[in-house]
Amino acid sequence: MLDLGGIVRAYDVRGLVPDQLDNEVAYVLGRAAAVELHSTAIVVARDMRASGVSLAEAFMAGVREQGVETVDLGLASADLLYYASGRLDLPGAMWTASHNPAGYNGLKLCRAGAEPVAIDTGLAALRDRAQARDFPPAKAPGGRRTADLLEEYAEHVRGFVDIGAMRRTRVVVDAANGMAGYVVPPVFAGMPIDLVPLYFELDGSFPNHPANPIEPENLEDLRKAVVNEGADLGLAFDGDADRMFCVDEHGRPVSPSLVAAVIARTLLERNPGASILYNLICSRVVPETIAASGGHAIRTRVGHSFIKALMRDTGALFAAEHSGHYYFRDNFRADSGLIAAVLLLEALGDHDGPMSSMVAPFDRYVASGELNTAVADQTEATDRVAKAFAGQGESDRADGLTVSGNGWWFNLRPSNTEPLLRLNVEADDEHTMASIRDRVRQLIAT
Numbered sequence: 001m002l003d004l005g006g007i008v009r010a011y012d013v014r015g016l017v018p019d020q021l022d023n024e025v026a027y028v029l030g031r032a033a034a035v036e037l038h039s040t041a042i043v044v045a046r047d048m049r050a051s052g053v054s055l056a057e058a059f060m061a062g063v064r065e066q067g068v069e070t071v072d073l074g075l076a077s078a079d080l081l082y083y084a085s086g087r088l089d090l091p092g093a094m095w096t097a098s099h100n101p102a103g104y105n106g107l108k109l110c111r112a113g114a115e116p117v118a119i120d121t122g123l124a125a126l127r128d129r130a131q132a133r134d135f136p137p138a139k140a141p142g143g144r145r146t147a148d149l150l151e152e153y154a155e156h157v158r159g160f161v162d163i164g165a166m167r168r169t170r171v172v173v174d175a176a177n178g179m180a181g182y183v184v185p186p187v188f189a190g191m192p193i194d195l196v197p198l199y200f201e202l203d204g205s206f207p208n209h210p211a212n213p214i215e216p217e218n219l220e221d222l223r224k225a226v227v228n229e230g231a232d233l234g235l236a237f238d239g240d241a242d243r244m245f246c247v248d249e250h251g252r253p254v255s256p257s258l259v260a261a262v263i264a265r266t267l268l269e270r271n272p273g274a275s276i277l278y279n280l281i282c283s284r285v286v287p288e289t290i291a292a293s294g295g296h297a298i299r300t301r302v303g304h305s306f307i308k309a310l311m312r313d314t315g316a317l318f319a320a321e322h323s324g325h326y327y328f329r330d331n332f333r334a335d336s337g338l339i340a341a342v343l344l345l346e347a348l349g350d351h352d353g354p355m356s357s358m359v360a361p362f363d364r365y366v367a368s369g370e371l372n373t374a375v376a377d378q379t380e381a382t383d384r385v386a387k388a389f390a391g392q393g394e395s396d397r398a399d400g401l402t403v404s405g406n407g408w409w410f411n412l413r414p415s416n417t418e419p420l421l422r423l424n425v426e427a428d429d430e431h432t433m434a435s436i437r438d439r440v441r442q443l444i445a446t
Contacts, residue, residue, distance in 0.1 A: 174236040177201055223247050244341050256323065264318060411423070
């Protein structure tokens with residue numbers, strides 16, 4: 001029997017091509033998706049990786065074999081695929097490995113309306129059906145059509161801001177040879193933006209640097225370009241362009257939590273009293289800003305499927321993850337790096353000063369960044385840390401272990417895919433942060 005256990009993960013499918021993921025696997029995944037997603041059609045897109053062409057074709061062949069129509073978007077960013085799913089009210093399938101190296105590819109799935117499909121909401125059932133090749137016969141093959149929603153999507157993104165009120169800004173964008181190079185130009189067209197493109201050529205071999213802007217070394221070219229070009233700021237996107245990172249006019253990275261705080265304040269000026277979600281590794285400045293701006297801050301665990309479900313249940317206007325994912329109610333509750341980008345540019349236009357001074361009031365805590373440690377037993381190590389910190393602050397197990405003390409907090413949570421514990425620490429000052437960080441890491445290693 002086909003074994004997909006190594007590539008079907010908590011939120012998506014991801015594997016090496018062709019060792020783990022080939023056309024035959026894509027074909028059976030397509031047949032399984034056609035059965036499990038319960039729709040008359042599925043909209044399918046792919047990123048710029050060379051392997052995506054044949055994988056998407058094999059997947060769509062499997063879908064049609066089950067009597068379900070395929071709507072081929074062709075090249076797209078992940079947020080364009082989510083928009084298409086919501087706009088057409090169809091399930092979606094995006095062939096991408098996001099920030100992973102060139103040898104990988106993968107599959108992100110959503111139900112109609114861009115509702116997420118995770119391991120406990122359909123992905124496990126799809127995996128099991130594909131492995132068993134349990135496919136009921138179809139009366140007739142499904143049809144095939146194409147769709148081009150790029151310009152419509154660009155107009156949708158621009159609709160989140162008042163273009164007429166924006167001031168002209170000079171922006172360097174590092175697409176890392178990923179899908180931002182395809183979607184940024186039509187979105188920025190007609191906006192008061194002087195765009196300086198960096199690595200906009202679509203190339204899934206990533207010849208310049210990995211499409212993973214969360215790693216500081218992958219921002220070096222952007223940082224230099226912003227300074228050399230005298231730009232107002234720089235934006236960086238991952239491979240499928242659903243995550244956005246920022247540097248200020250000096251080329252200094254701006255924490256995604258600070259970006260989230262700026263966007264939350266901007267949106268609450270238009271929607272007073274709205275609910276906004278933030279995941280539990282965001283800086284404290286995010287809920288503080290939401291409250292100070294008259295909003296209702298709701299804490300959530302890490303992961304897009306949890307966030308989208310809670311957005312649906314609470315009617316939240318916006319949600320932010322410290323990983324650079326930003327979700328919008330009026331974008332079918334899906335994440336979009338480009339919507340976050342244009343809102344950030346609008347906020348900068350409203351500010352009487354440069355990017356650095358706009359974010360400075362929010363930059364009041366010291367963070368460790370996410371630190372990964374390999375462990376033999378995630379639960380045992382977490383329990384050891386919990387015992388050592390018992391009585392030293394408020395604690396909860398909403399997602400791993402979070403302990404909040406006087407002027408500090410940390411979260412320790414297990415990786416879903418590797419034998420790792422991920423640690424995030426934030427404090428009022430560098431000394432306290434380093435002390436908590438080092439103590440927790442020592443306990444993990446004991």
